[in-house]
Amino acid sequence: MKKDRREFLKSTVGLTALTSLVPAIAVGQSFSIESRDPDLGHVFLTSPYLQNPSPNAITVMFIVNLPSYSYVEFGESEELGKKAHKTENGLVVAYNRVNKITLLNLKPATTYYYRVVSKEISKFDPYNLIYGETIVSYIHSFITPSFEKDDVSVLIMNDLHERPYSIPHLMNLVDKKEMDFVFFNGDVFDYQEDEKQIIDNMLTPCCDEFASNIPFYFVRGNHETRGKFARELYHYFATPKEQQYYEFLWGVTHFTVLDTGEDKPDTDKEYGNIVDFDSYREEQLQWFKKVVQTAGFKKAKFRVVLMHIPFFHSDDWHGTKHLEKLFSSIFNDSKIDICICGHTHRYGVYSPDKKKHRYPIIIGGGPKEGNRTIISLKANSKQLSLKMMRDDGKLVGNYDIVPKE
Numbered sequence: 292m293k294k295d296r297r298e299f300l301k302s303t304v305g306l307t308a309l310t311s312l313v314p315a316i317a318v319g320q321s322f323s324i325e326s327r328d329p330d331l332g333h334v335f336l337t338s339p340y341l342q343n344p345s346p347n348a349i350t351v352m353f354i355v356n357l358p359s360y361s362y363v364e365f366g367e368s369e370e371l372g373k374k375a376h377k378t379e380n381g382l383v384v385a386y387n388r389v390n391k392i393t394l395l396n397l398k399p400a401t402t403y404y405y406r407v408v409s410k411e412i413s414k415f416d417p418y419n420l421i422y423g424e425t426i427v428s429y430i431h432s433f434i435t436p437s438f439e440k441d442d443v444s445v446l447i448m449n450d451l452h453e454r455p456y457s458i459p460h461l462m463n464l465v466d467k468k469e470m471d472f473v474f475f476n477g478d479v480f481d482y483q484e485d486e487k488q489i490i491d492n493m494l495t496p497c498c499d500e501f502a503s504n505i506p507f508y509f510v511r512g513n514h515e516t517r518g519k520f521a522r523e524l525y526h527y528f529a530t531p532k533e534q535q536y537y538e539f540l541w542g543v544t545h546f547t548v549l550d551t552g553e554d555k556p557d558t559d560k561e562y563g564n565i566v567d568f569d570s571y572r573e574e575q576l577q578w579f580k581k582v583v584q585t586a587g588f589k590k591a592k593f594r595v596v597l598m599h600i601p602f603f604h605s606d607d608w609h610g611t612k613h614l615e616k617l618f619s620s621i622f623n624d625s626k627i628d629i630c631i632c633g634h635t636h637r638y639g640v641y642s643p644d645k646k647k648h649r650y651p652i653i654i655g656g657g658p659k660e661g662n663r664t665i666i667s668l669k670a671n672s673k674q675l676s677l678k679m680m681r682d683d684g685k686l687v688g689n690y691d692i693v694p695k696e
């Protein structure tokens with residue numbers, strides 16, 4: 292039997308607080324509930340989390356527990372006033388649970404306020420659609436990136452391996468005030484089991500810490516390619532062009548994100564003949580050859596590569612060597628400024644090497660206490676500055692670069 296929703300709110304926030312928490316439109320009809328308790332009826336399983344930002348657009352994601360029609364209300368003040376939902380082939384996306392809604396035509400460098408709304412579809416017959424409960428989130432805000440500003444500030448974490456508590460711990464070691472986005476450089480998980488794992492071990496700690504207000508990007512490590520839910524994982528994140536490898540420009544810094552795949556050969560028996568990472572890495576090389584020809588890449592003051600498996604200072608397994616064979620020369624020839632990785636679980640800063648890599652390679656550590664790191668990268672037109680902090684607050688790496696001539 293469902294718990295009483297009003298009783299739930301009374302017990303958790305107190306009746307006086309309820310009035311201020313429930314948005315005006317919902318009073319008397321429905322209640323704003325951000326809960327992970329499915330016994331409460333229609334509920335949000337996550338707070339909204341921001342993805343794939345640009346000066347004119349941002350994607351709002353959130354998960355509910357029942358098939359529903361969901362949308363975002365947003366605007367430049369807490370009055371909101373605009374509404375966005377997703378359409379596909381003439382139909383508004385509905386009767387779904389995992390929501391990925393992009394707000395378009397935003398102004399750069401502007402503060403926006405938003406909340407998400409979800410209307411349960413309790414009956415969906417061909418000619419008889421009946422809505423059930425409506426739930427409304429709290430109001431959150433974000434600032435769109437600027438076209439004018441040259442700077443970027445990023446926090447990078449890797450190899451958390453099912454340790455949700457590492458996210459607030461590491462983020463509390465660094466200054467978050469100027470942060471533009473957070474980047475997860477793979478192996479947040481050990482393998483993909485189900486949706487609950489993604490919510491509990493990543494989305495909830497991200498939302499609690501920052502993700503309703505500051506966007507994050509994610510790229511897979513080798514561990515995220517494993518397990519029965521691996522093929523569903525991409526539904527929970529938004530990336531440029533909906534690809535798992537991607538590129539974007541922020542200020543004067545260009546970011547290339549590669550999805551390095553598995554570390555062992557595709558024929559390894561534990562993969563059961565249902566992986567094809569050799570072709571996938573080659574596909575990424577062909578794509579990257581085009582990226583290096585773009586004006587965005589060529590004109591950038593700094594070119595940063597983010598990828599999970601480093602092909603130097605790592606292991607000699609198949610995936611690693613295959614990446615080296617494919618990308619080693621193009622990274623040098625295209626004047627990559629810095630490559631930031633994870634995977635080895637041993638943090639380190641490796642200066643440019645004339646023979647192998649003419650750019651520094653930074654490897655973040657993890658996942659156990661004493662090995663976890665968070666990397667802060669700040670860049671403007673004059674300098675790129677990277678600092679790597681260990682989980683005890685000690686600075687264990689830094690690297691400063693000026694633009695190449």
Ligand SMILES: [Fe+2]
Pocket residue numbers: 450452478512514634635636
């Ligand atoms: Fe790892």
